[in-house]
Amino acid sequence: MLLYGFRITPKEIIRLKYNCQFHRQSLNRFSLFSSTFQHNLEQLFPTQVFLNYSTDSKKHVNVGTIGHVDHGKTTLTAAITKVLQKKGLAKYTSYDEIDRAPEEKARGITINAAHIGYSTTKRSYAHTDCPGHADYIKNMISGVSQMDGAILVVAATDGQMPQTREHLLLAKQVGITKIIVYVNKADLVDDEVLQLVELEIRELLEDFGFDGSNLPVIFGSALEALEEKDTEYGVPSVLKLLDILDSYIPDPERDFNSPFMLPIDNVFTVPGRGTVIVGTIHRGTIRKNAESELLGFDTKLKTTISDIQVFKKSIPQAKAGENIGALVRGIKVKDVSKGMILCAAGSQKISNRFKASIYFLSKGEGGRSKPVTNKYCQQLFSKTWNVACRIDMDANVDMILPGEHGTVYVTLLRKMVMVPGQQFTIRENNITVGTGIIAETLTDINITTSLGKLEI
Incomplete structure (x- = not known):
């Protein structure tokens, strides 16, 4: 039987439904994909397909x-x-x-x-x-x-x-x-x-x-x-x-020609098939059997895309802007995390340091009341990932006041995929305190202690 576009047996559906021989976490992930792609675990026959982006003229x-x-x-x-x-x-x-x-x-x-x-x-x-x-x-x-x-x-x-x-x-x-x-x-x-x-x-x-x-x-x-x-x-x-x-809302401009890149929003296992990665394609075109890499959080994994799903329908390729599920070969779900990147093989690299232009919100905008000084450590959010980071000032700058812009050097606790022009957010104590744009990636440096924490 085809369910979510992936062929699984009625026995596997029963095992999923009653959580037999599967961890609850796997069931929750499967249920998430079920809802995301307009299916129900108890629905044994596919319903009408309303979206087929890669063949739809809309x-x-x-x-x-x-x-x-x-x-x-x-x-x-x-x-x-x-x-x-x-x-x-x-x-x-x-x-x-x-x-x-x-x-x-x-x-x-x-x-x-x-x-x-x-x-x-x-x-x-x-x-x-x-x-x-x-x-x-x-x-x-x-x-x-x-x-x-x-x-x-x-x-x-x-x-x-x-x-x-x-x-x-x-x-x-x-x-x-x-x-x-x-x-x-x-x-x-x-x-x-x-x-x-x-x-x-x-x-x-x-x-x-x-x-x-x-x-x-x-x-x-x-x-x-x-x-x-x-x-x-x-x-x-x-x-x-x-x-x-x-x-x-105007028709968005898409980059269909660059090597594909997909920030991972979720990952789960389909029994009998393998690991499925869910996300929205940032750029390029993904095709079945494409040689690919999974990058992020200090990890580099090679894989091949075995199947592509768009709202419960298997398609040969998907383009920038489409939210898809990609079945990846030879990858275990425990090796993939939300925030990693699925990309064309050899098209991206991971790094932990970059130069950026940043703006720190004033107190009236909901930001900090005190200035930001050297070795400021907080959580950085970009695309679908978030990582602890340390922010260092330019050589001739001691601090940046709330409500001001500045140039900073950011070092992440883990190596991630970053490109110039990529936007990010800094959060402190559950509030947004800064927003910035990556200017250029820099040579990696190690700023972690023996316990794996940021050195301050």
């Missing part, structure tokens, strides 16, 4: 929902799929299917970024539902780094909140320029409150460098849309959002 765009916890991001994502299912353009994905992990269900919040596929009459979309809770911001960074545009969800009952600001900061930092605002729970407040919320959000977006005066703002109720209510704030608000998605 443009493919990566979007997602960002915003504060409990403002309705996941409800809106579920509502979009339900509305589009009526048009034959998506498979309905329920709230519970999106927030699939046991801890997510228990806490009622999104923890891992979830990927959902759907189409409009004009485009095909891969939609990332990002976690809003501050405890899971690193998963949000990984999710937003894959987007071409974002839907900012703001509850009319709350207005802007701490993660509203932080998500906008991170979206700006990774290069997102187009934001659509969906003011949720509009049915619970009066028109005067809605006007105040819109004014406040537009001002906030201007503060972060977005076109707050002109970008689209939609008032709606994701819950009413999910309940298929044809009220002002119900289904019509989601249809309006989809129309604006098609028109407001």
